[in-house]
Every structure is written in structure tokens, then in C-alpha cells.
Amino acid sequence: MSKNPISATIPFDEDGAHHGFLKLPYSRDDSAWGSVMIPITVVANGHGPTALLTGGNHGDEYEGPIALQDLAASLRPDDIKGRVIILPMMNLPAFSKGLRCSPIDGNNMNRSFPGRPDGTVTQKICHYIATELVPMADIVLDFHSGGRTLDFLPFAAAHVLDNKAQERDCMAAMQAFNAPYSVRMLEIDNVGMFDTEVETQGKVFVTTELGGAGTSTARSVAIAKKGIRNLLIHAGILSGTIELSETVQLDMPDESCFVFAETAGLIEYLVDLGDVVSEGQPIARVWPSDRTGQQPETLKAKREGILTARHVPGLIKMGDFVGLVAVQL
Numbered sequence: 603m604s605k606n607p608i609s610a611t612i613p614f615d616e617d618g619a620h621h622g623f624l625k626l627p628y629s630r631d632d633s634a635w636g637s638v639m640i641p642i643t644v645v646a647n648g649h650g651p652t653a654l655l656t657g658g659n660h661g662d663e664y665e666g667p668i669a670l671q672d673l674a675a676s677l678r679p680d681d682i683k684g685r686v687i688i689l690p691m692m693n694l695p696a697f698s699k700g701l702r703c704s705p706i707d708g709n710n711m712n713r714s715f716p717g718r719p720d721g722t723v724t725q726k727i728c729h730y731i732a733t734e735l736v737p738m739a740d741i742v743l744d745f746h747s748g749g750r751t752l753d754f755l756p757f758a759a760a761h762v763l764d765n766k767a768q769e770r771d772c773m774a775a776m777q778a779f780n781a782p783y784s785v786r787m788l789e790i791d792n793v794g795m796f797d798t799e800v801e802t803q804g805k806v807f808v809t810t811e812l813g814g815a816g817t818s819t820a821r822s823v824a825i826a827k828k829g830i831r832n833l834l835i836h837a838g839i840l841s842g843t844i845e846l847s848e849t850v851q852l853d854m855p856d857e858s859c860f861v862f863a864e865t866a867g868l869i870e871y872l873v874d875l876g877d878v879v880s881e882g883q884p885i886a887r888v889w890p891s892d893r894t895g896q897q898p899e900t901l902k903a904k905r906e907g908i909l910t911a912r913h914v915p916g917l918i919k920m921g922d923f924v925g926l927v928a929v930q931l
């Protein structure tokens with residue numbers, strides 16, 4: 603396999619705070635010898651664990667980029683023992699256009715791991731992160747939110763894993779993050795996810811869904827900032843006391859948690875995020891958007907639980923996700 607063309611403009615193994623870029627040559631119409639420049643900060647101080655903190659995997663999710671920009675601008679080497687690698691906008695091409703997927707190659711970064719050194723721009727970024735950055739890390743935190751088409755209750759999540767010792771470590775890190783909700787997460791399709799790549803390399807991994815609807819709120823960003831601090835203390839990198847508030851434990855045991863639309867139209871939610879629903883309870887109706895005088899399609903919860911995620915905005919297409927009903931533990 604060919605060598606990955608990405609190079610870092612800053613060192614990973616020198617003490618201090620270094621701000622620079624991952625530079626990926628990208629020849630194109632408006633810049634024949636141009637590059638994609640992905641911002642990166644490395645803060646290091648002596649021996650200790652390494653945390654890799656990433657945001658902007660999807661370019662329309664904002665809590666991670668904001669909280670990580672704040673961290674990169676404020677974290678001093680004297681504050682830590684070990685190393686913190688900060689990538690607030692890992693999918694810079696998508697982030698710079700406010701899109702979930704890359705406008706350059708159309709790829710969804712979180713379905714493109716482990717990537718290819720000789721592939722598209724997204725595949726090259728994934729390959730560099732998977733082969734250069736993840737191996738340096740002991741713990742990885744990847745921020746997500748709902749983006750422009752989903753909205754979530756604010757939660758941190760860890761996955762059910764075959765390696766139970768690793769699963770325990772991931773769950774403990776999720777609890778340390780201490781979002782208002784903590785989820786044992788089931789993925790609809792985990793192939794190609796950053797999560798899967800990090801977990802396959804045996805690392806401690808935590809992800810989040812902190813809000814959505816294409817923006818962030820003061821509350822959701824505060825959750826992200828507190829979670830980072832708690833996680834770095836938990837990892838032994840930052841000193842201080844973990845700040846714990848009450849968190850609701852949720853589980854996603856199987857496919858019955860998900861509701862999808864089978865018609866297109868105007869969606870009317872009958873319950874809101876955080877509401878408790880029973881099995882068979884209607885959670886939304888889809889009205890025709892092109893005629894009057896017809897009854898809507900009613901969409902029902904397939905199990906009892908808490909409405910944890912929903913579709914945005916007001917129109918929905920056939921096959922779109924409608925609701926996630928997670929089970930309170």
C-alpha cells in the first residue's frame with residue numbers, strides 16, 4: 603500500500619502546546635498545488651496517558667467543535683500529565699460547508715474507516731487518523747450531535763463489546779463524562795465507523811449525541827465542556843475532581859427501539875424528547891403534504907421507553923428515521 607500523503611505541521615512528541623495542521627495535498631481547479639488544512643492542537647507534558655479528542659466528524663454538528671476550540675485555546679502544558687491531541691474539525695471539508703458528508707467526494711466520514719492512503723480525500727483523512735493518531739491514544743472521545751436532520755436528548759454513549767474488560771472501561775469513561783443521559787448504545791450499522799476502528803484497536807472509546815437540529819445551545823455546549831474536563835481527569839491527564847450530576851441510564855437493547863417513516867409528508871410529533879411512551883403508543887403522524895381530506899399515517903412506539911431522538915425539520919421522506927425509544931435502566 604502507498605504511503606499516506608498527510609503530514610502534520612507540528613510535533614506529537616515534544617512537550618508544550620503546539621497549534622498547526624494536518625496537511626493533505628489536494629490538487630483542484632481553484633488551487634493546482636493546494637492542500638486541505640485540518641486544524642490540530644497537541645498539548646504535551648512529560649509521561650502519561652494520551653487522549654485523542656475529536657469533533658466535526660460530521661460537519662453539521664457543533665458542540666464538539668466549540669468545546670474543543672475552547673480547550674485548544676486554553677489548555678496549558680502545566681495543566682496536564684501526558685498528552686492531549688485535539689481535532690475540533692476532523693472532517694474540515696464537510697465542516698466548512700456545514701454539511702454532514704464531504705462536499706469533495708460525497709463520503710460520510712463515519713462510514714469510511716479505516717480509510718485508504720490512496721483513496722479519496724475522506725478516505726485519506728480516515729486512514730491517517732486510524733493509523734497515526736489512534737495508535738498513540740489510550741482514550742478517544744468523538745463528539746457527535748444530530749446535525750441538520752436529527753435532534754437528541756443530550757447523552758454520552760459507549761458500545762456493547764465482545765471484550766468485556768474493554769466494555770467496562772468504556773462504560774466507566776462514559777459515566778465520567780456525565781452527560782444528563784448515559785446510553786449503552788446499539789448501532790444500526792457499525793461498519794466503517796470511527797467508533798468501530800478505535801474499539802478494534804483496543805482503546806477506551808466514548809461518543810456523544812448532545813443535541814442537533816443543525817445548531818448548538820448554551821446548555822449542550824456546557825455539557826460538552828464539562829464532559830471533556832471530567833474525562834481528562836478520569837484518564838489521569840488533568841488533575842482535579844470529577845463533577846458529577848444526576849444522569850439517566852438508558853439502554854438500546856435491539857431494533858425495536860427505532861421507528862422509521864413509510865410515507866413522505868408533514869410530520870406531527872405527538873410526544874417530545876424526554877417524554878415517556880408505552881408500547882404501541884402513537885408518537886407521530888405523517889400528514890400528506892400535497893392534498894387535503896386524507897387521514898395521516900400514524901407511527902407507533904414498538905416498546906416502552908423514553909423518546910431519545912427524533913427527526914428534524916418539519917417534512918419527512920419515506921425511509922427517514924422518526925424516533926428512538928430507549929429503555930430506562
Ligand SMILES: [Zn+2]
Nearest residue numbers: 660663746747
Ligand atoms: Zn455525527
